[in-house]
Amino acid sequence: MAESGDVPALVLQLQGVRKTFNADLPNAVEVLHGIDLTLHAGEFCAVVGPSGSGKSTLLNIVGLLDRPTAGTVTICGQLTQGLADRALTQLRGHRIGFVFQYHHLLSAFTALENVLMPMLADAGSVNQQMVQRATDLLDQVGLHAYLAQPATQLSGGQQQRVALARALAMQPALLLADEPTGNLDTVSADAVFALLRDISRNAGMAVLFVTHNEALASRCDRTINVVDGLIVG
Numbered sequence: 527m528a529e530s531g532d533v534p535a536l537v538l539q540l541q542g543v544r545k546t547f548n549a550d551l552p553n554a555v556e557v558l559h560g561i562d563l564t565l566h567a568g569e570f571c572a573v574v575g576p577s578g579s580g581k582s583t584l585l586n587i588v589g590l591l592d593r594p595t596a597g598t599v600t601i602c603g604q605l606t607q608g609l610a611d612r613a614l615t616q617l618r619g620h621r622i623g624f625v626f627q628y629h630h631l632l633s634a635f636t637a638l639e640n641v642l643m644p645m646l647a648d649a650g651s652v653n654q655q656m657v658q659r660a661t662d663l664l665d666q667v668g669l670h671a672y673l674a675q676p677a678t679q680l681s682g683g684q685q686q687r688v689a690l691a692r693a694l695a696m697q698p699a700l701l702l703a704d705e706p707t708g709n710l711d712t713v714s715a716d717a718v719f720a721l722l723r724d725i726s727r728n729a730g731m732a733v734l735f736v737t738h739n740e741a742l743a744s745r746c747d748r749t750i751n752v753v754d755g756l757i758v759g
């Protein structure tokens with residue numbers, strides 16, 4: 527993932543990002559007030575800050591799930607401003623993975639089928655190579671023995687590992703993790719965090735990791751502190 531000369535590739539660049547909700551209404555509220563942020567390949571960055579400070583809003587904009595009111599978002603060199611929804615969806619699908627506090631697995635499907643979903647959605651059908659990749663990913667997150675297990679029959683920690691494997695299915699350059707350990711006991715949270723760290727290091731993947739857990743934040747390469755819609759410190 528590194529460019530020639532071992533300079534890590536720039537995965538994310540935000541310049542002057544602002545977000546106003548209900549912009550045309552009397553109750554308009556600006557939640558992000560001009561965010562500048564860069565993230566390089568392999569960088570593991572915690573996002574901390576008080577409740578309501580704008581962390582999820584920021585993540586939604588970085589993840590191309592919402593558009594900024596002003597400013598620019600560039601993902602892997604692609605400026606997103608002006609792109610149609612379809613192009614944003616393509617870029618998101620190929621470059622960005624998501625893990626949330628709640629795993630959002632499809633309960634009627636097995637662990638393997640859940641990991642295959644993004645590949646199926648992208649290609650329209652599943653081939654042997656995709657099955658192999660999904661199997662390898664589940665292996666990587668320590669769930670080889672659970673490939674055929676329905677998602678509902680897995681523990682919370684195991685479900686979050688499946689969600690992580692699913693997020694990695696398309697080999698994203700950027701992983702957005704919004705409190706992925708928030709719903710887990712300490713031991714499972716530590717295990718999922720360690721896994722995420724290792725995978726990010728090995729794959730050279732950039733990670734934005736929103737957390738209220740100071741101990742985990744302190745183990746990241748870098749921490750950004752969002753307060754009242756601005757990065758401080």
Ligand SMILES: Nc1ncnc2c1ncn2[C@@H]1O[C@H](COP(=O)(O)OP(=O)(O)OP(=O)(O)O)[C@@H](O)[C@H]1O
Nearest residue numbers: 547548555557575576577578579580581582583584
């Ligand atoms: N769709 C929306 N419409 C109007 N206001 C919104 C909307 N989404 C978020 N907000 C407001 O934006 C502010 C920031 O919310 P956000 O969810 O980004 O905070 P957060 O830092 O992620 O909080 P938490 O740590 O509690 O998850 C809050 O005041 C929230 O009420």
